[in-house]
Amino acid sequence: MDFTLNEDQQMLQDTVARMVRGEYDFQTRLEVEETELGFSEAFWNQLGELGLCAVPFPEEMGGFNGSGVDVQSVMTEMGRGLCLEPYRQTVILGGGLIAQAGSESQKNDWLGRIATGELKVAVGLQEPQSHYNLDDVETRAEGSGEGYVINGRKGVLIGGHVADLILVSARTSGDARDREGLSLFAIDPEAEGVERRVYRTMDGAKGCDLFLNNVRVGADALIGTEGAAGEVIQYQAGRAVAALCAEAIGAMEESVNLTLEYLKTRKQFGVPIGRFQVLQHRMVDMNSELEQARSMAILAANVADDEPSDERDRALSAAKNVIGRAGQFIAEQAIQLHGGIGMTWEYSLGHYAKRLIMINHQFGDEDFHLDRYASLLKAG
Structure with a gap:
């Protein structure tokens, strides 16, 4: 099987790479991280103007009908630049949920604006007690008149502090941890009863916890069929996992490159420390892990848009x-090979390490997915 990018995919990747190199150097990232917004509005607008926010959407919705491999091209370069913009949250996850389950009026109203970068979306699927289990939802939506009243709490909505629209899962029937009975709602973040507690995560991004206290929404806020959102959420979470895998490859490649360059220039006893065989062996180990990870990211990108199946879930x-x-x-090896400088604020390596650790813990860490893989093998 040929895993090389075709001409269009290579052009897409080159476009994002040029943007990141030209507009998003490490010093710029440090500066925008300290702003109230927490990311670069100018860079986000460029993503919209160049059509990069439209990549995964159907052509009739203003998109490019891009595949998982196209998304991988974008996310890898954004990972390489440690970009803070809420691309995955808005375009991949938020847009994906709307595209799969939304009504025609919801798609017409929201997807076009997501594709141009006009509309920012945050998604609240996890709760303090859920520990990666997206079926574990205690937030409830009770029918009331022509709509619903929602009460509950959602945790770690990256980009939620600036979202124009927030999508949340809520239970309309069933018991906690049942997949059946989950529904998906669109909420105005400025609505009465919505509270956002904003904070910065360890990797520099900004997020919030969302508190919903008797939040009233109309029937048109329901996305998809009442009580049937569980499968939609699981499917789109898989697409988000594939995007995270692609982002991680960009961050890992930069970490390896930074470490190799350091070993070539840092001298001890009058010679570059890269001459020491034990350090060469550790670089080989890092490259071996990177190559295996790159292969798995390609696999994830190729199955991300497949029909729902146990095989797709196992691969992801x-x-x-x-x-x-x-x-x-x-991340650990790169910091050890650098020594103390690896964790200084002014040097980029420590920031790559933090992002890689955060990626491991988003949408399930390595242990969670090992258990899930084993369970899916038994089920098959």
């Missing part, structure tokens, strides 16, 4: 497990 869990483990290993 295998990829997330391998990439989570490899990312943590590369």
Whole structure:
């Protein structure tokens, strides 16, 4: 099988790479990280103007009808630049949920604006007690008149502090941890009863916890069929996992490159420390982990848009497990080979390490996906 990018995919990747190199150097990232917004509005607008926010959407919705491999091209370069913009949250996850389950009016209203970068979306699927289990939902939506009243709490909505629209899962029937009975709602973040507690995560991104206290929404806020959102959420979470895997590859490649360059220039006893065989062996180990992770990211990208199946889920869990483990290993080895400078604020390596660790813990860490993979094998 040929895994090389075709001409259009290569052009897409080159476009994003040029943007990141030209507009998003490390010093710029440090500066925008400190702003109230937490990311570069100018860079986000460029993503929209160049059509990069439209990549995965159907052509009739203003998109490019891009595949998982196209998304991988974008996410890898954004991972290489440690970009803080809410691309995955808005375009991949939020847009994906709307595209799969939304009504025609919801798609017409929201997807076109997501594709141009006008509309930012945050998604609240996890709760403090859920520990990666997206079926574990205690937030409830009770029917009331022509709509619903929603109460509950959602945790770690990256980009939620600036979202124009927030999508949340809520239970309309069933018991906690039942997949049946889950529904998906669109909420105005400025609505009465919505509270956002904003904070910065360890990798520099901004997020919030969402508190919903008797939040009233109309019937048109329901996305898809009442009580049937569980499968939609699981499917789109798989696409988000594939995007995270691609982002991790960009961050890992930069970590390996930074470490190799350091070993070539840092001298001890009058020679570059890269001459020492034991350090060469550790670089080989890092590259071996990277190559295996890269292969799994390609696998994840190729199955991301497949029909729902245990085989697809197994491939995505295998990829997330391998990439989570490899990312943590590369981050740790890179810092050890650098020594103290590896964790200084002014040097980029420590920031790559933090991002890789966060990627491991988003949508399930390596242990979670190993257990899930084993369970899916038994089920098959």
